[in-house]
Amino acid sequence: MAAPNRDPDHLARLQDYYAQNRRIPSLKRIAELLGFASKAASSGLMKRLAEAGFVERTADDDAWIPSAQFFARPVIDTVRAGLPQAANDPRQEAIGIDDYLISKPSRTVLLVVKGDSMIEAGLFENDHIVVDRGAPARNGDIVVAIVDNEFTVKYLAQDKRGFFLKPGNPAYPVIRPLGQLEIYGVVVGSFRKYA
Amino acid sequence: MAAPNRDPDHLARLQDYYAQNRRIPSLKRIAELLGFASKAASSGLMKRLAEAGFVERTADDDAWIPSAQFFARPVIDTVRAGLPQAANDPRQEAIGIDDYLISKPSRTVLLVVKGDSMIEAGLFENDHIVVDRGAPARNGDIVVAIVDNEFTVKYLAQDKRGFFLKPGNPAYPVIRPLGQLEIYGVVVGSFRKYA
DNA sequence: ATTATTGATGAACTTTCGTTCATCTACGGG
DNA sequence: CCCGTAGATGAACGAAAGTTCATCAATAAT
Secondary structure: OOOOOOHHHHHHHHHHHHHHHOOOOOHHHHHHHHOOOOHHHHHHHHHHHHHOOOEEEOOOOOOEEEOHHHHOEEEEOOOOOOOHHHHHOOOOOEEOHHHHHOOOHHHEEEEEOOOOOOHHHOOOOOOEEEEEOOOOOOOOOEEEEEEOOEEEEEEEEEEOOEEEEEOOOOOOOOEOOOOOOOEEEEEEEEEEEOO | OOOOOOHHHHHHHHHHHHHHHOOOOOHHHHHHHHOOOOHHHHHHHHHHHHHOOOEEEOOOOOOEEEOHHHHOOOOOOOOOOOOHHHHHOHHHOOOOHHHHHOOOHHHEEEEEOOOOOOHHHOOOOOOEEEEEOOOOOOOOOEEEEEEOOEEEEEEEEEEOOEEEEEOOOOOOOOEOOOOOOOEEEEEEEEEEEOO
16 A cells, blocks of 8 residues: 555545535535545545445446445444544444434334323433334333324333333323224334434 | 326435435436436426425535425324324335434544433433534533543533533532533434334 | 416537546555 | 555546427316
């Protein structure tokens, strides 16, 4: 090797551009963005990024699009000491949040939490929950059930009398199903954005 | 008005295409995709979709990109009645969680929460937090600070004596910085996976 | 039936895109 | 110190992009 590898920095700028425009720009604009004087440099860069797995081509080979790795972010271990450079440390782990939270995309849906009946579980109003329909619900799971034709998020609990729904908030009563308990899906994750 | 408006259907197909390719295709390919014989039809369609707020142009006016409304599925409304088919609507593909939580990828890192000092804020042990380094920290924000060479997550608070760190848990004391308060970044989001 | 309106057509046109290739530059290894 | 290598340059090229506009088609209202 000869020149210091500036590709990570270039990738970072492309990621920022993508976050703003939801699009990988033309080679000409990549050159502008990164300070290249020639589109050929952009072309080379994209090929390298493709080789590294950050971008790929559309099915019709029309253009570059980001791949899963493009969205991965570094995870910093809270315990480790050497803090400042941690974000640039290449050895660290990087994950994509979608990948991390969603394992079966085809049967996963997102719901918005309403009310405060699960605050003990750390689910606040307007949090998003990741719901896996089709996963078997077990005792103790947080589930989305359909009660009175409405979604409700509760713990799934079980005693001698059978399954029932338990809120994560002492201010709410448990819900005993009249007949069959209708489970919509299992909550496998949650996320929240701070204004 | 004259012809029945087929735009919603066309939009749906574009959304499907986008879900697969993370990209709005060229006018020519839009024509192929939707059965137009002419690119001019695609051009007209995009202008109408733009007027309706589903797509917009990049800052540099290079190309069409989806706007927020493009992804705006009637997020499965907890209150609504017609549940079953809601999840099967192809337009309701999962939103990009990464997109949703991360706006500046290059200065965003993930940290793992340790301890229970922020349970009131819904941050539990082993939750992941999305940290924007470089964003200005304001009074009331949840921030990651460096105290005694360790990361700590707390509310940033301010009184006559200056800035200090306030835990989201009455069992912990507030932290007054000896000198300068060292802010690593601002917490802009969080997520959690249920085993 | 007639008309008004909106979307689709098809061709011509200009601009921009991406590729190629020979050449140049900068850094690290021997 | 000199070389080897990988990335950057710049120009030229063909292919594809998007725009424009006159015209056609289909529908809903009168």
